[in-house]
Amino acid sequence: MSAAKFSPGSVVATPGVLEAFGASGESPLTFLQRHLAGDWGDVDEHDRNENELSLQHGWRILSAYTLSSGVKFWVITEADRSATTFLLPDEY
Secondary structure, eight states: OOOOSSOOOEEEEOHHHHHHHHHHTOOHHHHHHHHHHTOOBSOOHHHHHHHHHHHHHTOOEEEEEEOTTSOEEEEEEOTTSSEEEEEOGGGO
16 A cells, blocks of 8 residues: 555545444555545545645645545545545535
C-alpha cells in the first residue's frame, strides 16, 4: 500500500455504515488505507481532480466505495484534516 498522502485526523463512522460493514464482513481499515493513499474509489473525473487539488490546497476530500454486498459508502476527510468520516450517502 502506498504511503498516506494526508492525515485522517479522528476516524469516525455512522451507525448505518458500521452495520453495512458488519453485514459484508469487510474491514473499514482497507478502505481507509485506500483513501489516505489517494485511491478515491468510485468518483468521477471531476471529483478525482477536485481531490487532487484538495491535497494541495487543504480542502475537503471525498472518496466513494462499494462493499462486496453492493452497499455504496463515502469517506470524507474535513478540510482542516481534523476528522475522517465513514458514512452512507443518505446519511450525509
